[in-house]
Amino acid sequence: MKHYYCLFLSLAILLLGCQNKEVDTQENKHPADSVSYFLEKAQATDSIPRKIFLLNEGLQKVQQKSDTLLPLLLDYKIYYHNRLKEYDSALFFADSLERVANFQKDTNWIALSFYRKAVVNRYLENQEGVFKNAFESRKRYFQIGDSIKAARRTLEIAVAQGRMQDYTGSQESATEALRYLNKEKDAQYLSSAYNIIAIAYRNQGFYKDALKEYQNALHYATNLEDSLTYQNNIALVYEDQEDYEKAEFIFEKILSKVSEQDYKSRARYLDNFAFNKWLQDSEKDISSELLLALRWRKEQNDNIGITASYENLAQFYENRDKIKAIDYAKKWLETGKKNNKLQAQIDALKRLINLNSDKGDETNYVSEYIRLNDSLNKLNLQAKNIFAKIKFDEERKQQQISGLEASAAVQAVENQEIKLRNYMLLFFAILVIGIAIFIIYYNRQKHKKEKITEIYNTETRISKVIHDELANDVYNVMSSMETIAPNETMDKLEQIYNRTRNISRENSNITTGAGYRNHLIASLSSICPENTRLIISGEKNIIWSKIKAEKKLIIYRVLQEIMVNMKKHSNASLVALIFNEEEKKLKIDYSDNGKGSSMQAIKTGNGLQNVENRIFSINGKLTFETEKGKGLKIIICIPL
Incomplete structure (x- = not known):
């Protein structure tokens, strides 16, 4: 024995050490003054007051309303205040949770805050509050597409309606919930939905339908407790149908399966079983069973069950011992008042009226019965109207939203049409402007082309005049003076003649077709x-056929003028012309080793100034580099 004790002690120390290590690790996970720290400490302790204290500490550490842990802290507060039956505090923090969730724009937390308020109102037996908050919660869950939770909230609406005796509404709500529940994942909620529908049928006297729905509830029951509850309800329906033998068989089976430690359930099933036996045979004495059930219910503080026991005892003793019957009926009335159950009070008063009718004392209860019955009818009607109004207001709100959405859709279509029309007008305007720009550009290019052609034609015509008239006249003068003029004069006339022939040759017709390059x-x-070496490179790599005729004329004249200028002024011994095509541009590099010049002289000289004007006429670029004694370099770029 000592060996087992030592072993147990060693294991206990080891487990405690591991637990402390785990707690230490957990505590060191977050700073000791953080929200997370107090949240984890609250989760780790078993004492509910201690949990609430730590949660309050955590709330004190929250710096901003946007803190994502704030809704979680408030939710825990609601839950534990409910556990302590501090319902005012639970409602306060549920309202706080709703405000924080709205601030954070978190629909899931908004839905949960309304659900928490529905639960608190359920504890307070405020069925109207349950309905309103469950309805709002359901609406939010539908908004975020969580149809399962929306269905669960619908079941809470159905329960609230049933407790307010709105059985039709309760049945409709439970049936609606069934459309969204999953048969595999939501068996517990499915059984609850069928149970609610069955209760509604039973209270309206549709016993066959009630039996069918209770069987459906039993089919989806997920635990023994629910299964026994549904079987008990089935037995009660058989009792309503006066099929006492079937009811007795089920009650006996239930009593054999219920846990011996579950005195609350045992009391319920024993009380029903005994009362069913008495209904079969009113001579049977079931007082011991009824009193045993009452004792168990008192021990469990089962106020609802105690009320049911007093009801059955009053009915049992009605024809056996009226004094006891009246006493139990009065106790029945008192527990109904204590539990704020109007229906129980009305039923108890009705029993007291019958029990006291032969004594003439029933008048003491009649007025109270009428008052309470009127109050109950009024409350039930009010509840039905409230439920209907909430649904109606919501439907009308949705219709208004739909109407606004429809108007917005129509407006959007109209705006889209206007936008499309504006885009088309803009497109046509751009198109017209583009066409106008193209026409202007085309006309300008055409004018440039015509101008270039006209200049070329003019130069050709002048060349022809010089050749045909001036040169021939000079030649005739030379011929007539050959015998009489001195040699020096004849040499000068020959020079004039050659110059005119050169001018004519330089401005003769230019071939722009296939033989252009040659x-x-x-x-x-x-x-x-003759004493100058000319180097030409790259001209064979140029695709001359894709260059427009007017540009070929300009290139020809420009290079011709540059060469003429070189011949007259540079005294160069070496000239280089390099042709190259770069980025859709024809690049021509000219360089010589002549005597060079100053930039000012180049800009004021007529020859190179003409070159520049020609290049600019076809949107080309021209750059000069020169210094005295260092030759001349010219770079020409012409777009292809």
Whole structure:
């Protein structure tokens, strides 16, 4: 024995050490003054007052209303205040949770806050409060697409309606919940829904329908307690149908299965079983069973059960011992008042009226019975109206929203049409502007092309005049003076004649077709002096056929003028022309090793200024680099 004691002690110390280590690790997980720290400490302790204290400490540490742990702290507060039956505090923190959830715009927490308020109102037996808050919670769960939780809240609505004797409404709500519940995952809620429907049928006298729905509830029962409850309800329906033998068989089976420690359930089933036997045979003495059930109920503080026991005892003793019957009926009335159960009070008063009718004392209870019955009818009617009004207001609200959405949709369509029309107008305006710009650009380009062609034609015409008239006249003068003029004069006339022939040759017709490149190279070579070496590179790599005719004319004239300028002024021994195509541009690099010049002289010189004007006429670019004694470099870029 000592060995087992030592072993147990060692295990206890080991487990305690592990537990302390785990707690220490958990406590060290968050700073000691953080919200998370107090939340975890509250979860770790078993004392509810201690939990609430730690949760309050955590609430003190919350810095901002947007803290995501704040709703969780408030939710725990609601739960534990309910456990302590501190319902005012629970409602206060449920309202706080709703405000925080709205601030954080978290629909899930908003829905949960309304559900918590519904639970508190259920404890307070405020069925109207249960209905309103469960209704609001359901609406939010539908908004976030959680149909399962919405269905569960619908069941709470159904229970509240049933307790207010709105059996039709209760049945409708429970039936609606069934549409959203999953048969595999929500068996417990399915059984509850069928049970609610069965209760509604039974209270309306539809016993066959009630039996069918109780059987459905029993089919989905997930635990023994619910199963026994539904079997008890089935037995009560058989009792209503006066099929006492079937009811007795079920009650006996229930009593054999209920746990011996579950005195609350045992009292309920024993009381029903005994009363059913008496209904079969009014001569049977069931007082011991009824009193035993009453004793168990008192020990369990089962106020609802105690009321039921007094009801059965009053009825049992009615024809056996009226004094006891009256005494139990009075106790029945008192417990009904204590539990705030109007229906129990009305039923007790009705029994007292019957028991005292032969004594003439029933008048003491009649007025109270009428008053309470009127109050109950009024409350039930009011409840039904409230339930109907809430549903109606919500439906009308949804209709208004739908109407607004429809109007918004129509407005959106109209706005879209206006926007589309504006886009089309803008498109056509851009198109017109684009066409206008294109026409202007085209006309300008056409004008440039025509101007270039006109200049070319003018130059060609002048060349022809010089060749056909001036050069021929000079030649005729030379011929007539050959015998009489001095040699020096004849040499000068020959120079004039050659110059006119060169001018004519330089401005002769230009071939812009297939032979353009060869014609261009031949022209440039003919201009180059005999003592100057001309190097031309890259011209064969240029696709000359894709260059427009007017640009070819400009290139020809520009290079021709550059070469003529070089011949007249540079005294260069080496000239290089490099052709290259870069990024859809024709690039021509000219360089010579002549005597060079200043930039000012180049800009004021007529020859190169003409070159610049020609290049600009086709949107090209021209750059010069020169210094005295360092030659001349020209870079020409022409867009293709």
